[in-house]
Amino acid sequence: MAKALKKQALGRGLSALLKDPENDIQSVNDKNAEKVVGNIIELDIDAIEINPFQPRSNFNEESLRELAISIKELGVIQPITVRKLDYNKFQLISGERRLRASTLVGLTSVPAYIRIANDNESLVMALVENIQRHDLDPIEIALSYQRLMDEIQLTQEQVSDRVGKKRSTIANYIRLLKLDPIIQTGIRDGFISMGHGRAIINVEDLDKQTDIYHQIVSKNLSVRDTEALVKSYQESLKPKAATTAPKAAPFEIEETQKKAFNSYFGNLVEVKVAGNGKGKITIPFQSEEDFNRILALIKK
Structure with missing residues (x-):
């Protein structure tokens, strides 16, 4: 217990250091940087801005309330991670749910790991950290992979190395972004699975995609049923062999x-x-x- 109190006191002491204008740490080479970077520090919530690179866009309200109750009883067990922007100004890298839940219960400060990172490093850290979470939906994961490729100029192979997933897995997620937006929303909301989406993606016609999607939802079709439905549709598109009339004889026997x-x-x-x-x-x-x-x- 004494050890925990000592750690908390240390965090608050470092927090005061960050508020001292004479110790405005901007890089790892600045004075006292080693006391701050990588350490857990109690930060004022008002000094933290949300990361614009945050891949998560959906937050389950019920789950957030449950986390808020836990934080109210036990405190923030896992510190958030932030990067220093300016004097007493920080940007969230990971832990937005914990930050939101802490705000819900009226906390004014949270424990945080301090990082000094440029925008690209911040984006990579935020995306990779969030991709590893189990509660992201497939579309959020796909968007995260796509952003690593678009904004950091990584190939699928490089993304694979960064997140520790097979390249084929990366490709399968990214392909989901070719689905009609209605279907992407259906995956995010849990009406259909990623397996359903992977079957539908083989249909190029977006109107037909949504038609199949509505059939899946209304008839509660399995992934295998969906694959059969898609196959049947694709078979119907194949040109039927033309039945050519027999060539007329050049002359007739009277x-x-x-x-x-x-x-x-x-x-x-x-x-x-x-x-x-x-x-x-x-x-x-x-x-x-x-x-x-x-x-x-x-x-x-």
Whole structure:
């Protein structure tokens, strides 16, 4: 208990150091920087501004109230992380839920780790720290990955190294951003899963995407059902094999000519002509005697 009180007193002492204009620490090389950077310091909430790079945009109100009750009873167990901007002015890097909950219960100060970082470093720290959390929805994670690529100019492979995820995992999340905004909202609100979204993304038509989405929600379709629905839709788009009419023969065998064959051989002779002008004559026979008779006619 004495150890905890000593740590708290140390934090408050460092807080006073940060408020001293003669100790305006701006870099790790400044006087007393080693006493501040990386240490836990009790900071006034009014001196902390929200990080504009914060990837989280949805905060569950019920969950926030539960955290506020916990903080009211036990205090802020895990310090937030901030970066120093100016004299007694700080910007949040991570811990916005803890900061919001602390404000809800009326706290005027919170324990914080102090960092000195430029905008890029701050963005990377904020995004990577938040990506590791388990309560971000898939769209928030996808947006975080996309921001690392767009604003820090990282490749998917580099993002993979930064966050410790497979490149294919990064790609699967980012692909969700191609979904219609209505569907992205559905994923964020938990109406459908990321698996549903990955199935729908194979449909390019945004109107059809939303049509499938509404079917999933109204019929409570599983991911497998959705995949089958998407496959059926894609099959319907494939061009059907054209049924070409048989090519007309360049000439016709007249009935009188057919009758001439029948009359000569004494049997019902079949005469056919194909579209390329080739054809065949089929002369049936009923017995060996009939065969010999036809053969004799041919030899004449």
